[in-house]
Amino acid sequence: MSSQKNFDSIVSPYEFFQSHSTEKEVLSLVIAGVLANQKFRSFLDFGGGSGEFTEEVFSKGSVRADSATLVEPAVSYHSVWKEKLAKFSEKQTALDSPVNGQEFDLIISNHALYYVTNLYKSLAFITDSLAGGGVAYLSMASESNELIMMWRLGFLSNGQKVPYFLTGDLEAVLKGLSRKYSITSYHSDFSCTDNEENRTLLLKFLFGSYLPEFSAETLKNLNHFLDARSSQSSINLKLNDCIYSLKGDSQ
Numbered sequence: 238m239s240s241q242k243n244f245d246s247i248v249s250p251y252e253f254f255q256s257h258s259t260e261k262e263v264l265s266l267v268i269a270g271v272l273a274n275q276k277f278r279s280f281l282d283f284g285g286g287s288g289e290f291t292e293e294v295f296s297k298g299s300v301r302a303d304s305a306t307l308v309e310p311a312v313s314y315h316s317v318w319k320e321k322l323a324k325f326s327e328k329q330t331a332l333d334s335p336v337n338g339q340e341f342d343l344i345i346s347n348h349a350l351y352y353v354t355n356l357y358k359s360l361a362f363i364t365d366s367l368a369g370g371g372v373a374y375l376s377m378a379s380e381s382n383e384l385i386m387m388w389r390l391g392f393l394s395n396g397q398k399v400p401y402f403l404t405g406d407l408e409a410v411l412k413g414l415s416r417k418y419s420i421t422s423y424h425s426d427f428s429c430t431d432n433e434e435n436r437t438l439l440l441k442f443l444f445g446s447y448l449p450e451f452s453a454e455t456l457k458n459l460n461h462f463l464d465a466r467s468s469q470s471s472i473n474l475k476l477n478d479c480i481y482s483l484k485g486d487s488q
Contacts, residue, residue, distance in 0.1 A: 250442035253435070260425040260476050261290055264347065267423055267480065268374055269298030272343070276301040280326065281341040283308050283363060284349025288318035291345065295325040302343065304328040308335050335362045342371035342485070348478075350377060351401040360410050364483065371485035376478055377404050379422065383466070383474040387443055390462055394455040400447070404479060411481070419482045427474040431467045436460065439472075 255261060272294065280302035282291050286309060294300060305326035307318045315331035322329045344363055353359040367373050378385045385403065392399045411418055429435045440448055440459060451459075463472055 250438045253429075253438040254427070254442045255289070257429040258425060258427045258476065260348075260427075260478070261293060263423055263425040264376055264478065264480070265290060265293035265297055267421065268345065269294045269296075269300070271298075271374075272300045273298045274300075276303075277341075277343040278303050279339070279341045279343070279368070280305045281308065281339075281344040281363075281366060282306065282318070282322075283344060283346035283359075284352070285309055285314075285318060285345070285347065286311065286349075287314045288321035290347045291318075292321045292324075294345070295322075300325065302326040304330070306339070306341070307331040309333065335359075335366075337362065337365070339366055340368040340371075341366050342368045344371070344373035346373075346375045348376055348378070350375060350407060351403070353402065356402045356406055357410050357413070360407070360416075361414060364411075364414055364416050367483065367485040369485045373483040373485075375407070375481040375483070377407055377481070379404055379477045379479050381475075381477045384427075384443060384476065387459060387462060391440075391444055391451065391455060391459050392447070394458045395451050397447075407481065411483075416483055421480045421482065423478055423480065425476045425478070427472075427476055429472050431463075431470050431472045435472070436463060439463075 277300070282288065282305065285291050285307050288307070302325060305322045305328070307315065307330070309315065309318065309331065310333050312333055319329040319331055344367055346363065350356060350359060363373060363375070380403070388399050388401070429439070444451070466473055
């Protein structure tokens with residue numbers, strides 16, 4: 238699994254986003270509720286980063302797995318992920334790219350598929366690796382998520398296409414792979430004090446290495462977007478997201 242976004246370079250902005258968003262809390266409760274008190278033979282965390290989200294799901298849902306595997310190109314996260322998952326699994330493996338030929342009866346990919354270099358190959362790997370009777374949960378922001386609106390505004394204002402994959406791309410690929418899925422929508426929020434430092438951190442989280450390339454006009458447009466969502470010295474964004482659920486073909 239290779240990534241179009243260098244997460245090692247935006248660790249602080251990412252942590253800033255997580256600390257001011259209810260997204261992790263909301264989504265982890267949704268998935269934990271579905272998986273409550275289950276034990277899986279093999280679990281794949283696709284693009285799971287440091288394991289913070291997975292830890293929330295497994296802890297809240299009392300979920301266990303005999304073995305847990307991380308596929309994550311940012312190798313700086315591997316040791317932290319292993320430490321977290323050791324509380325819920327007997328064996329932990331961390332890889333920087335997928336290895337074909339394994340089967341998993343639980344797969345989670347939380348807000349990671351935007352950044353893969355080849356969405357078709359990534360989804361083919363996930364669906365091919367899903368064991369018969371297994372389940373996969375893939376989360377992505379919907380088009381009505383205000384972060385996605387900022388992506389579109391920022392890149393298009395700068396004369397660029399959005400360089401990441403979105404829900405329409407995900408659905409098209411799943412259709413091409415002839416995979417059935419169900420969608421659950423959920424809502425969370427982002428809120429922070431409105432000041433220059435926080436605006437900069439939010440823009441760094443969203444745009445990473447692209448941000449220095451943005452014109453003054455593009456930055457002006459993005460700040461106007463935030464101005465319209467600022468009230469009583471606080472920026473408030475609506476984070477509407479989707480969980481795509483897939484089931485493994487029964488053998």
